[in-house]
Amino acid sequence: MTNQLLIDEFYSEMTKKNIGVYTEEEQAKLRNSKVIIFGLGGVGGMESILCARSGIGHISGVDPDIFELSNTNRQMLAMTSTMNEYKSVAAERHLKDINPYLSTNFQNVRVTEENVFELMQGHDLVLEALDDMPSRIVVHRAARKLGIPSISMSGSPPHRGFVSAFLPDGISYEEALNIQTQGKAISDPEVTQFVQEIKKKRAQFSVSKGAPQSWADDFCSGKAGWIITPIRATLIAAFSCHEAVQILIGQKPLAAAPKGIYIDMDNLTNPVSVINPECGHWEAYQI
Amino acid sequence: MNNLSQEIYARNYGVVTHEEQQKLANAKVTVIGAGGVGGITLISLARMGFGNIQVVDMDEFDYSNINRQMLSGISRVGKSKAECARDTILDINPAINVTVRKEKLVEANAEEIIAGSDVVIDGTDNLIARVIIHRAAQKLKVPSVWIAVTPPFRGGVMTFSHETPAYELVLQHPSYGKELTPEVVKEVSAIKDERAKVSVEHGALADWAENYLNNNAPWAVICPVANIVGICASFEAFKVILKRDDLKPSYAPALVKIDLSQINMVQVQTPVNGSWNNAEL
Numbered sequence: 001m002t003n004q005l006l007i008d009e010f011y012s013e014m015t016k017k018n019i020g021v022y023t024e025e026e027q028a029k030l031r032n033s034k035v036i037i038f039g040l041g042g043v044g045g046m047e048s049i050l051c052a053r054s055g056i057g058h059i060s061g062v063d064p065d066i067f068e069l070s071n072t073n074r075q076m077l078a079m080t081s082t083m084n085e086y087k088s089v090a091a092e093r094h095l096k097d098i099n100p101y102l103s104t105n106f107q108n109v110r111v112t113e114e115n116v117f118e119l120m121q122g123h124d125l126v127l128e129a130l131d132d133m134p135s136r137i138v139v140h141r142a143a144r145k146l147g148i149p150s151i152s153m154s155g156s157p158p159h160r161g162f163v164s165a166f167l168p169d170g171i172s173y174e175e176a177l178n179i180q181t182q183g184k185a186i187s188d189p190e191v192t193q194f195v196q197e198i199k200k201k202r203a204q205f206s207v208s209k210g211a212p213q214s215w216a217d218d219f220c221s222g223k224a225g226w227i228i229t230p231i232r233a234t235l236i237a238a239f240s241c242h243e244a245v246q247i248l249i250g251q252k253p254l255a256a257a258p259k260g261i262y263i264d265m266d267n268l269t270n271p272v273s274v275i276n277p278e279c280g281h282w283e284a285y286q287i
Numbered sequence: 288m289n290n291l292s293q294e295i296y297a298r299n300y301g302v303v304t305h306e307e308q309q310k311l312a313n314a315k316v317t318v319i320g321a322g323g324v325g326g327i328t329l330i331s332l333a334r335m336g337f338g339n340i341q342v343v344d345m346d347e348f349d350y351s352n353i354n355r356q357m358l359s360g361i362s363r364v365g366k367s368k369a370e371c372a373r374d375t376i377l378d379i380n381p382a383i384n385v386t387v388r389k390e391k392l393v394e395a396n397a398e399e400i401i402a403g404s405d406v407v408i409d410g411t412d413n414l415i416a417r418v419i420i421h422r423a424a425q426k427l428k429v430p431s432v433w434i435a436v437t438p439p440f441r442g443g444v445m446t447f448s449h450e451t452p453a454y455e456l457v458l459q460h461p462s463y464g465k466e467l468t469p470e471v472v473k474e475v476s477a478i479k480d481e482r483a484k485v486s487v488e489h490g491a492l493a494d495w496a497e498n499y500l501n502n503n504a505p506w507a508v509i510c511p512v513a514n515i516v517g518i519c520a521s522f523e524a525f526k527v528i529l530k531r532d533d534l535k536p537s538y539a540p541a542l543v544k545i546d547l548s549q550i551n552m553v554q555v556q557t558p559v560n561g562s563w564n565n566a567e568l
């Protein structure tokens with residue numbers, strides 16, 4: 001009993017500055033919520049931190065990678081001291097320092113069509129922060145099937161980002177992004193081909209938004225990585241976390257798909273707004 | 288820049304040129320306050336490649352900081368915020384030159400602290416400290432970034448320079464042109480109570496506002512808002528240093544206005560009469 005009192009006291013001290021924005025009842029809902037984050041890089045790593053600080057009670061994380069030096073410019077958990085460590089291990093340790101009583105389950109595995117249901121089952125909400133389109137499709141398909149809301153994101157140079165909340169009874173991820181993969185297995189070569197073309201088209205489209213043509217050409221020929229800065233990754237994570245919290249406390253998300261939070265920090269009059277696509281869906285390469 | 292820095296910042300190229308990355312490495316930024324806004328701002332500046340960072344904060348971490356402050360953690364409760372900031376910055380890139388000042392910024396030391404910086408970010412939560420910071424910065428011709436985090440989902444970011452109107456005019460403070468006597472300090476501090484009252488119109492809980500006014504509740508701040516404001520503040524510093532013609536900072540009275548409950552979650556607005564009522568921000 002003494003231990004439980006200590007835990008309650010800590011939780012209430014840690015979250016006391018949330019009260020006034022959230023009610024005590026809403027905060028209690030967050031404490032009882034379970035979220036799973038797919039991808040623990042620039043966006044997912046920050047999402048895990050923000051969710052833990054917000055007082056969410058259980059966080060699972062899935063990422064097969066280890067930290068590399070070039071992650072450091074944007075990934076909150078990438079430090080000199082965490083180089084070559086599994087992202088999932090570093091994230092779990094960091095979150096326990098935010099809330100030692102947080103329930104966690106972090107795994108260094110890659111999400112696949114085979115393991116996704118086992119990983120996802122039992123959670124109240126999914127945060128998707130993956131950098132490849134096939135895995136994103138796998139995650140959002142599974143969430144829909146299990147009746148769990150899922151938050152999607154994407155980011156493109158120079159400072160553009162997109163966040164949208166998928167609800168089980170709303171439009172599906174592939175419909176909302178106009179991806180012609182519905183009903184097909186991810187392993188289908190046609191699907192692989194299609195989604196790889198999207199990323200190349202996104203690179204070329206980014207040029208019209210201010211990214212250098214030379215970079216887009218190098219990216220398409222495999223000579224350069226996707227450009228990412230801390231500004232964009234962190235903003236995407238913060239807006240995603242806000243949508244997640246709103247759903248978990250029973251409020252309406254602002255950007256229920258096909259609506260999306262569109263971020264463009266190079267837009268000097270309206271950098272972030274909720275947009276409803278005119279024709280009912282987006283084009284994946286434009287966001 | 289050394290090889291380690293080149294690898295750390297490799298993915299920035301394309302958004303910034305090699306020349307711009309070097310400008311960031313040469314720049315000196317001062318961040319006053321390493322809390323909810325200052326913490327994420329410092330991390331963001333370090334990860335973007337600012338080479339010289341001065342942190343000013345006399346406080347120590349507390350459990351109630353954890354809900355939003357990126358530099359806070361259980362292992363850091365009771366430790367100096369400024370020193371923890373240095374540890375984190377050096378763990379991001381050991382080549383960054385970090386200066387720590389564990390002191391309160393007051394009129395007597397403000398100019399000495401700010402002098403020599405290319406940009407200063409005001410991450411304090413004290414309205415008097417803000418007046419002192421922006422007065423000193425404008426006098427020294429150092430651009431200064433102002434921030435606000437306001438319940439329930441609101442925030443603001445604005446950049447001042449020696450070419451913008453004064454901070455106290457833009458935010459309609461009664462202190463403009465006056466000495467900071469105890470009476471003036473009282474008048475300025477009262478603005479925060481007004482902000483709490485106005486917050487209720489925007490959806491903050493009425494009970495909270497009442498408790499805040501009676502000194503029975505702290506200022507309410509949630510994690511996404513504090514961190515979005517801090518990121519926007521670091522972006523202002525980035526724009527100040529890059530000096531691109533097509534990416535200008537939001538110079539006062541143009542305000543980066545944040546409200547996560549609105550369709551236009553972040554927008555830049557210019558006040559009709561040239562100034563803002565601080566109680567409404």
